[in-house]
Amino acid sequence: xxxxxxxxxxxxxxxxxxxxxxxxxxxxxxxxxxxxxxxxxxxxxxxxxxxxxxxxxxxxxxxxxxxxxxxxxxxxxxxxxxxxxxxxxxxxxxxxxxxxxxxxxxxxxxxxxxxxxxxxxxxxxxxxxxxxxxxxxxxxxxxxxxxxxxxxxxxxxxxxxxxxxxxxxxxxxxxxxxxxxxxxxxxxxxxxxxxxxxxxxxxxxxxxxxxxxxxxxxxxxxxxxxxxxxxxxxxxxxxxxxxxxxxxxxxxxxxxxxxxxxxxxxxxxxxxxxxxxxxxxxxxxx
Numbered sequence: 001x002x003x004x005x006x007x008x009x010x011x012x013x014x015x016x017x018x019x020x021x022x023x024x025x026x027x028x029x030x031x032x033x034x035x036x037x038x039x040x041x042x043x044x045x046x047x048x049x050x051x052x053x054x055x056x057x058x059x060x061x062x063x064x065x066x067x068x069x070x071x072x073x074x075x076x077x078x079x080x081x082x083x084x085x086x087x088x089x090x091x092x093x094x095x096x097x098x099x100x101x102x103x104x105x106x107x108x109x110x111x112x113x114x115x116x117x118x119x120x121x122x123x124x125x126x127x128x129x130x131x132x133x134x135x136x137x138x139x140x141x142x143x144x145x146x147x148x149x150x151x152x153x154x155x156x157x158x159x160x161x162x163x164x165x166x167x168x169x170x171x172x173x174x175x176x177x178x179x180x181x182x183x184x185x186x187x188x189x190x191x192x193x194x195x196x197x198x199x200x201x202x203x204x205x206x207x208x209x210x211x212x213x214x215x216x217x218x219x220x221x222x223x224x225x226x227x228x229x230x231x232x233x234x235x236x237x238x239x240x241x242x243x244x245x246x247x248x249x250x251x252x253x254x255x256x257x258x259x260x261x262x263x264x265x266x267x268x269x270x271x272x273x274x275x276x277x278x279x280x281x282x283x284x285x286x
Contacts, residue, residue: 003080007278010076014221014244015053018068018188020060028055031065032189032221039258043223046252047245070096070135070186073219073244073277077136077184080281088285091141093178097133103180104166105211106131132201135186138215138284139178142169166211182215182284187231190222195230202237215239215284219277223249225264232273240283241268246276 021028024035030053033044063071078094101110109131148154148168155162162168166179183205185198202216219242222228232241243249246269253262268274275283 001079001083003083003278003281006076006080006083010072010277011051011245013072013075014069015048015051016056017072018060018065019048019053019056021055021057023057033223034189037224039256039261040224042256043249043252043258043261046255047223047248050248050251051245065188066135066186067096069188069219069221073184073186074136076277077138077281077284080278081138081284084281084285090143092181093139093141094136095139096136098137098139099131099133100137100180100183100205101131102178103137103139104177105180105209105214106205107177108210109208132204134183134201134205136182136184137180138182138184140167140181141176141178142167142172144169179211180214182217184215184280185218187218187220187222190220190224190227190230192230195227198231199237206237215286217242217280217283219244219280221245223252225253225261225268228268228274229264232268235273240272241274242277242280243274244277246274 018031020031022031022035023029027035027041029035029041030044030048034040060068074094074096078092081088081092100106101113113131145155145157145168155168157170163171165171166177169176183201185201187194187198198218205216206213216237217239218231220228220231221244228241228243231238250262250265250269253265265274
């Protein structure tokens with residue numbers, strides 16, 4: 001299986017399970033477009049055409065669009081990242097809506113929140129919302145000494161070295177603690193409030209960690225580059241923003257003749273702030 005085939009499979013599932021045709025004032029448009037914005041609808045239609053999605057108008061049942069987007073993106077990452085095991089070996093756990101306090105770098109937040117919940121004065125002084133639930137998390141399990149010594153003897157149980165690293169399973173005698181490798185926000189579309197929430201979550205991960213910073217990124221289907229810019233422009237919080245179909249987005253904008261949107265898109269791509277979903281598993285292997 002190739003990354004391109006997995007990308008195609010991902011898009012097929014997106015088309016079949018998520019993309020629906022909405023209608024407003026007798027105008028039809030894909031449900032990841034803004035029905036009040038002509039450019040958004042035109043570009044979204046171009047993406048739908050290139051992904052060869054059927055014009056499905058039936059309503060979704062059960063999971064919401066956001067939940068489905070998270071689940072399908074998680075599945076894509078799990079399948080694609082596993083192909084790169086020779087580049088980034090390890091035992092990985094993929095999940096949605098896991099609290100960060102379940103991971104090594106953020107265990108202390110559970111205690112902090114417990115204290116704050118009992119002390120209103122302290123809570124009002126320090127604020128809250130320390131424990132977040134990222135849309136998708138990738139965790140790494142610690143390794144046994146046998147695995148560490150697989151090729152040659154590196155460490156023994158009698159050594160005084162490497163007693164504190166979270167990567168060594170022996171250092172977690174009472175339980176297995178996962179290390180948070182990546183936190184990924186999934187936004188089907190982008191509005192100003194959603195962009196702010198994503199940045200706030202990223203800053204929470206940066207400021208409150210004890211240990212190395214996990215990969216922090218976002219995945220979206222937003223068709224308008226000017227709205228993608230709300231997440232992609234700037235540095236310091238998100239590693240990068242990933243579009244579910246970046247080449248198709250670029251072709252759609254080029255066909256639309258909207259030079260302003262194309263200029264914004266190219267600025268984000270050339271500025272290393274926007275990439276395709278197929279780039280994400282490779283970036284996680286860094």
